[in-house]
Amino acid sequence: MQNKPLHSRRIALLNIRHSLTRTVGLVLLVAALSFVFFGGAILVGGLRNGLQNMKARLGADIMIVPVENNTDMEAILLKGEPSCFYFKKTLEDKVRNLEGVKLCTSQFFLTSLDAECCDTRVQLIGFEPETDFSVQPWIARVYDKELLDGAVIIGSDIHTKEGEKLKLFDMEYEIAARLDATGTGLDQAVYANFATIRQMYAAAYEKGQRFLEEADPDNSISAILVRAEDGYDRKELIRSIRKELGGVQVVESQNMISKTAENMEQIATFLYLLAGMFVGLAVVTLCLVFTLTANGRKKEFAILRSLGATRKTLSGILLWESVLIGIAGGALGALSAAIVVFPFHVYIGDRLGMPYLLPGVGAILTVLVLDMGVSALIAPLSACVAAVRISHAETYLTFEEGS
Amino acid sequence: MTLEIKGLGRVFVQGDKKNWAVQDVNLSIPQGKFISVIGRSGSGKSTLLNLIAGLLEPTVGDIFLNGRSIHGLSDRQASGIRNREIGYIMQGRSVLNNLTVFDNVRLPFYFSGREGDVTERTRTLLEQVGLSRYEQVYPAKLSGGELRRVAIARALVNQPGVLLADEPTSNLDGENTEEIMYLFRQIADRGTTVLMVTHELDTLQYGDEVYRMEAGRLTV
Numbered sequence: 001m002q003n004k005p006l007h008s009r010r011i012a013l014l015n016i017r018h019s020l021t022r023t024v025g026l027v028l029l030v031a032a033l034s035f036v037f038f039g040g041a042i043l044v045g046g047l048r049n050g051l052q053n054m055k056a057r058l059g060a061d062i063m064i065v066p067v068e069n070n071t072d073m074e075a076i077l078l079k080g081e082p083s084c085f086y087f088k089k090t091l092e093d094k095v096r097n098l099e100g101v102k103l104c105t106s107q108f109f110l111t112s113l114d115a116e117c118c119d120t121r122v123q124l125i126g127f128e129p130e131t132d133f134s135v136q137p138w139i140a141r142v143y144d145k146e147l148l149d150g151a152v153i154i155g156s157d158i159h160t161k162e163g164e165k166l167k168l169f170d171m172e173y174e175i176a177a178r179l180d181a182t183g184t185g186l187d188q189a190v191y192a193n194f195a196t197i198r199q200m201y202a203a204a205y206e207k208g209q210r211f212l213e214e215a216d217p218d219n220s221i222s223a224i225l226v227r228a229e230d231g232y233d234r235k236e237l238i239r240s241i242r243k244e245l246g247g248v249q250v251v252e253s254q255n256m257i258s259k260t261a262e263n264m265e266q267i268a269t270f271l272y273l274l275a276g277m278f279v280g281l282a283v284v285t286l287c288l289v290f291t292l293t294a295n296g297r298k299k300e301f302a303i304l305r306s307l308g309a310t311r312k313t314l315s316g317i318l319l320w321e322s323v324l325i326g327i328a329g330g331a332l333g334a335l336s337a338a339i340v341v342f343p344f345h346v347y348i349g350d351r352l353g354m355p356y357l358l359p360g361v362g363a364i365l366t367v368l369v370l371d372m373g374v375s376a377l378i379a380p381l382s383a384c385v386a387a388v389r390i391s392h393a394e395t396y397l398t399f400e401e402g403s
Numbered sequence: 404m405t406l407e408i409k410g411l412g413r414v415f416v417q418g419d420k421k422n423w424a425v426q427d428v429n430l431s432i433p434q435g436k437f438i439s440v441i442g443r444s445g446s447g448k449s450t451l452l453n454l455i456a457g458l459l460e461p462t463v464g465d466i467f468l469n470g471r472s473i474h475g476l477s478d479r480q481a482s483g484i485r486n487r488e489i490g491y492i493m494q495g496r497s498v499l500n501n502l503t504v505f506d507n508v509r510l511p512f513y514f515s516g517r518e519g520d521v522t523e524r525t526r527t528l529l530e531q532v533g534l535s536r537y538e539q540v541y542p543a544k545l546s547g548g549e550l551r552r553v554a555i556a557r558a559l560v561n562q563p564g565v566l567l568a569d570e571p572t573s574n575l576d577g578e579n580t581e582e583i584m585y586l587f588r589q590i591a592d593r594g595t596t597v598l599m600v601t602h603e604l605d606t607l608q609y610g611d612e613v614y615r616m617e618a619g620r621l622t623v
Contacts, residue, residue, distance in 0.1 A: 003522055006506060006513040018501035018541075300500075305458060306493050307557070308486020308514040311478050 008313060012320030022293060023325060026286065030329020030375050031336065033275075033282040038371040039337030040271035045363055046345060047264045050183030050355030051257065057182050058253045059134035060225035061234055064095065064241060067249040082111035082123040082188075084211055086220040091245055095224050098240050100232035105131040108197050109222035110204065110211060112168055112190070122158060123189040124168070126197025134225050135191055143177035150174060150199070153191040156181035157346075166190065169203035183349060183357025260354055267352065279378065286382030290322065294386035301390055311391035318390060322383035323376055330375025334368055404469050404488065404564025404596055406432045406455070411464035412619075413450055424450040426619045428464070432598060434564070437591035439607050440600045442616030448600035449494060451616065452567045455598070456491045457481035468565065486514045490558030490595075494569040497554050498542045504529070505538040508557045515561055528556040532586065548579030555586055559595075566590060568599040572606055584609040 004010055016023045066087045089106065096104040108126035127135045129147070139153050147153060151174045152166055158178070165172040173196065181187055192200070201217050212220055228237050238250050294301075301314050309317075341348070342358070349356025359367075411428040414421050424447045432438050442448050453459045455466055457473055465474045473484055485491065498507050508528060512521040529535050532552035542550060551571055558566055568587065572580040580603070588609045591597045599610065607613050615622050 003520065006502075006510050011502075011510075014506070015501045303493060303497050303499060305482075306456065306485070306491045306497070307511045308482050308561075310482040310514075313482075313514065 008316040009320045009324075012317050012324060015317070016321050016324055022289075026289060026325045026379070027329040027332060029282055029285055029289075030326055030379055031333035033278045033378065034330045034333025034371055034375045035337045036271075036275050036278045036333075037374060038334040038367060039341050040275050041367045041371070042337065042341050042359065042364065043348065044264075044268045044271055045359040045367065046183070046341075046349070046356045047267065047352070047354055049359050049363075050349065050357040051261055051264055053182040053357055054184045054186075054260070054355040055253075055257055057138060057184065057186055058257075059137065059227070061228045061253055062226040062238060062241070063251045063253065064091070064224040064226065064245070064248050065222065065251065067247050082121045084109040084111055084222060086212055086222055087248065089219045089221045091248070092221060092224050094244050095226060095241060098237065098244060100229050100237040100240065101226055102229045102232075103131070103133045103227040105133060105225050106221035107134075107223045107225065108194060108201075108217075108220070110197060110200055113209070122155075123185070124197060124200060125189050125191050126194050126200075127191065129193050133227060138179060139177065139191065142179060145176075147176055147191075147193055149193065149195045151176040151192070152196065153177050153179060155179055155187040155189045155191075157187040158190060168200055169207050169209065171199070171203045173200075181357055182355065184355040263352075264354055267354075279374075282378060283382050286322075286379055287385055290318070290383040290386040291389070294318065294390055315387035315391045318383055318387045319380045322379035326376040326379030327372065329379070330372045333375065334371050404434055405467075406430075406565050406596055406598065407467040407470070408455070409465050409467070411451075411454060411466065412462050413454055413459060414462045423619050425454060425461075428619075428621045430614070430621060432596050434596055435591055435594045436612065437587060437597040437610040438599070438612050438614065439610035440598070440614045440616050440621070441602060441604070441607060442600070443602060446616045447619040448602075448616050449569050450619075451621075452491070452569050452598070452600055455565075456489055456567055457485050482514070483516075486511055487561050488564050490561070490563040490566040492551075492554045492558050492566070492568040492571050494573070496542075496547075496550055498550050498557075500542050503539050503541055504534060504545070504553050507542065507553055508560055511557060511560050521560065524560060525556075528559055532556045533582075546579075548575050548582070551575065551579070551583055552586070555583065559590065563595065565596045565598065568597065570601055571599060572601065572603055577605075580606065 066085045086108075092104060092106045095101060105128055107128075110124035110126070112122045112124060125135070129136065139147065143153060153176055154160070154166065156179055158166075160166055160175065164175050166175055167173075168190075173192070179187075179191075198217060201211065204211065211217075226237070226241075228234050234252060234254070238252060241248070241250050304314060304317070305311075345356060345358050358364075408428055408430040412423060412426040414423050416422075428451060430438075440448055440451070450459065454461050457476065461474060465472050467473070468484065468488055473481065476484070498504075499510070502510065505525060509521045509525040512519075512524075526535070526538075529538060532555055534549060534552055534556065537545065537549065542553065545553065555568075555571070558568075566587075571587070572583055575583070584606050587597055587599065591611070597610075599606070600616070601607075612623075
């Protein structure tokens with residue numbers, strides 16, 4: 001240990017190690033900045049990622065659902081609140097024949113019983129394999145075969161009790177695959193073809209579960225999904241749908257996404273402002289602390305000068321101290337933010353009521369590198385004033401003041 | 404190493420007032436001589452040493468080490484001379500509290516830019532000043548006399564030709580003063596030029612010559 005060369009970096013390290021109170025204070029200040037920066041960036045990244053996935057996963061430009069049950073597609077999509085509602089299947093053909101409709105398909109919704117198969121109630125979504133354009137492209141990414149009758153695809157947040165089988169209404173269904181996470185309510189959904197979902201409906205009916213009052217399930221659907229012709233005016237198409245069908249709610253995906261995006265931007269702006277404030281506050285405070293402590297260390301610097309240290313060496317020692325403090329603070333802040341953000345990301349998404357999906361490892365590492373860079377730079381930047389003052393001061397005079 | 408000072412002066416300006424802290428100092432010290440400068444506080448003794456060490460720029464005059472002027476050098480050059488050719492013991496408690504005794508002593512070697520290991524030399528110096536057992540001790544645990552001896556060992560680590568000592572025995576008891584003055588005598592006898600400023604008459608007997616400093620002027 002004692003034979004290590006005493007260059008500027010080592011002297012700086014020994015200085016910060018032995019001035020523990022000063023070091024801890026400065027490290028905590030940088031850590032607070034790093035916490036906000038890293039935590040905020042991961043949070044915003046997660047929201048952006050979730051929104052992007054939601055956009056991609058929806059697939060449809062327009063969704064049509066019954067109006068009378070106060071149906072809330074947003075709650076299903078964003079929060080994963082299971083819900084079911086129905087209208088006549090004949091409406092689907094009416095929509096398909098409208099001008100401007102490129103693709104049209106329907107879905108049939110059920111909800112599982114409480115804690116029957118999974119930790120909570122889940123949304124069961126049946127799709128028509130021949131016409132579907134919304135679910136199957138995503139299924140194809142994880143399961144490249146035809147989804148057979150009696151098999152289901154589950155969302156990433158479905159935690160089954162019995163391994164590869166999913167028990168619903170006392171019947172078991174084979175789990176063909178698990179979809180990738182989206183950060184939306186769709187992660188808590190189970191997908192099956194129409195034949196399977198009707199099996200589920202029949203089993204539920206046997207158990208006394210009445211999803212439909214009188215209507216025939218074969219002629220009922222829960223939602224119609226529409227993709228408009230390229231370049232066709234969507235507002236015009238929505239007007240046509242409203243004119244053609246009565247008692248329906250027409251939801252434009254873009255509107256829902258815009259609203260979510262707007263909320264997300266507000267949160268992002270708030271976080272950026274907070275991070276900006278912290279950066280400003282940290283720079284001013286660090287600058288003051290470095291200048292004040294440098295004033296109190298005049299004798300120390302005078303001794304170093306008397307031993308032959310150049311002015312550049314003195315500045316170097318001070319800057320190294322600040323870099324080491326910056327790195328320690330940056331790492332501590334990022335670690336603290338990671339402890340809060342990573343284990344609780346699902347809860348955070350739920351509380352924000354927005355699609356939230358942790359960014360990938362690459363994006364997280366990029367944020368970490370940026371955060372460490374900002375933390376490691378902000379401290380020496382703040383120490384610059386003190387370093388310049390020291391390097392210009394007349395050592396003898398500073399020594400006299402110091403002593 | 405010979406130390407020669409010619410017409411040296413330094414003025415400090417405060418507002419309209421000019422104060423000559425050192426004026427018209429002429430001195431020539433041959434190698435291995437131990438010179439004492441006595442004077443009261445504020446007489447300009449410390450300023451004189453700071454000028455010789457290159458920590459202050461003279462207003463007039465020049466300083467020569469082995470016939471080479473050290474005036475008007477860049478910070479890097481002046482620091483290099485201070486590091487390699489001059490050992491400077493500053494007034495008061497002049498050790499670094501964050502470094503052990505061992506690190507304090509070997510520190511100047513690393514400012515010299517030279518490669519190598521200075522462990523053996525550091526140990527030898529600590530032995531010479533009687534502090535071998537305190538190698539890994541921090542200065543806070545040492546007495547005033549021990550701290551001065553650390554500073555002396557440190558000033559000698561780069562084997563300088565000139566040793567400058569500013570009040571090296573102030574606030575020390577008689578026994579410690581005697582030990583330190585004996586060390587200086589030994590250093591001079593080994594060929595290092597020693598210039599000590601002091602206000603303590605008891606220490607003058609160890610030097611070869613004594614000068615008096617009064618109002619910035621040096622007299623025999």
